[in-house]
Amino acid sequence: MAAEKMLPQIFKFVDQNVESYKALLKEAVAIPSVSCDPKYRKECIRMAHWMQNKLKEVGASTELRDVGFQTIDGNEIQLPPVVVGSLGNDPKKNTICVYGHLDVQPALKSDGWESEPFELVERDNKLYGRGATDDKGPVLGWLHAINAYKGIGEELPVNLKFIFECMEESGSEGLDELLMEKLKPEGFFDTVDYVCISDNYWLGTTKPCITYGLRGISYYFLEVECAKMDLHSGVYGGTVHEAMSDLIYLMNTLVDKDGKILITDIYKSVAPLLESEKKLYNSIDFDPEAYRKSIEAHKLPHNGVKEELLMHRWRFPSLSLHGIEGAAFQPGAKTVIPGKVIGKFSIRIVPNQEPEEVEKLVFDYIHKKWAERGSPNKMRITAQSGRAWTENPDHPHYQAAARATRLIYQTEPDMSREGGSIPVTITLQEASGRNVLLLPMGAGDDMAHSQNEKLNVRNYIEGIKLFAAYLYEVGKLPK
Ligand SMILES: NCC(=O)N[C@@H](Cc1c[nH]cn1)C(=O)O
Ligand SMILES: [Zn+2]
Ligand SMILES: [Zn+2]
DSSP, X not given: OOHHHHHHHHHHHHHHTHHHHHHHHHHHHTSOXXXXXXXXXXXXXXXXXXXXXXXXXXXXXXXXXXXXXXXXXXXXXXXXXXXXXXXXOOTTSOEEEEEEEOOBOOOOGGGTOSSOTTSOEEETTEEESTTIIIIIHHHHXXXXXXXXXXXXXXXXXXXXXXXXXXXXXXXXXXXXXIIIIIIHHHTTTTTOOEEEEOOOBOSSSSOOEEEEEEOXXXXXXXXXXXXXXXXXXHHHTTSSOOHHHHHHHHHTTSBOTTSOBOXXXXXXXXXXXXXXXXXXXXXXXXXXXXXXXXXXXXXXXGGGOHHHHHHHHHTSOEEEEEEEETSOOSSSOOOEEOSEEEEEEEEEEOTTOOHHHHHHHHHHHHHHHHHHHTOOSEEEEEEEXXXXXXXXXXXXXXXXXXXXXXXHHSSOOEEEEESSOOTHHHHHHHHHOSEEEEOOOBOXXXXXXXXXXXXXXXXXXXXXXXHHHHHHHHHHSOO
């Protein structure tokens, strides 16, 4: 069927099935697949099985690939399997490899959610729930787009390959090895022509974008131990070198009040800013004041200048302090000296910083500061890292995605980069040797990782249409 007829029929089909799309997202959100907490590991495994069944229902052949174990505090814990699948193998059609993740960040109602985080609730045309936008909604979007072709009795315009994991929020453990040491030698990528990931967001709330860069992440666990147990501060205070004081000292040496990272030589390998690149930021649709208001921040750094803010989000590294395990974080005046505390911080790394080089700089710096501190306590630092990624946005693949976006949103998408990280992106680029593209579904105010994460009904539904149109446009690219 010609495009002029087929796509409108698909869009109509999507509009007629909105309630079933919401119901499926509700089912997915109800599985608390929190990957960072071993307590929820069974749920991550359940999530992988759930996804495998959903893929089977759309006709894909699938398998669950074992990626082994993770060591936490000396204990081996089973990693969730990776869902690998394929749908169609017509040699005349292009093949797209779609990646997404079904694990989520932790969430408790008591963190400040207005409703239960693992119960999808609709308020004001927004679907609230942990994972709604990151990344369960977009992953389900692919299933719905495939189903829409089936629903109107049309063949898919492309072959599809799928990689869905349940450990992305925790460093994608085991996935790189699966891709490079198993799937690639087995020939999984031999037929892949394009790679597409929908796991990021628009820059703002109205204008769609297509994304060609991600920062990497280098995440640190900084542990200080002063005693084998927690101690009464009235009984022991004044008689021990406290772990928490040491940790706060170390953490306070990392970054200044304006966000400048204080680690020696950390900026040395950051790619220099080219004159041609500077111009790109100018044309991006980004309103610093609306951004400030959306997070209710008092003042933005870099004097709130749009270009500076975008550069510090996309192409310069940033260091964030995340929290302290073992600290008394609950309400109330707990008078304890923690025996062991683990400080958590991360650096979003950028081209041309390599994780190994950054880790070495951080370890050397922390050991130097520790020596200066002269504490008798035990200190240990460990890291897990993923690389930054950039792609060529002038590729026909990006032009196809731009055509699909224009069709759905009647506007030219911004070509954006993203401050967040999806560690496997660069591995997919290397494993396939193909152009990789990020096609976001959600809006910039979706509050992924935060309280009251949501996905606008409009973004979900138009996003499904966008995926269907993208499949069509890539189907038209020369083989
Ligand atoms: N939507 C992508 C995303 O949120 N990725 C995480 C990845 C992560 C978390 N911990 C280590 N890596 C991110 O925080 O960017
Ligand atoms: Zn994500
Ligand atoms: Zn995330």
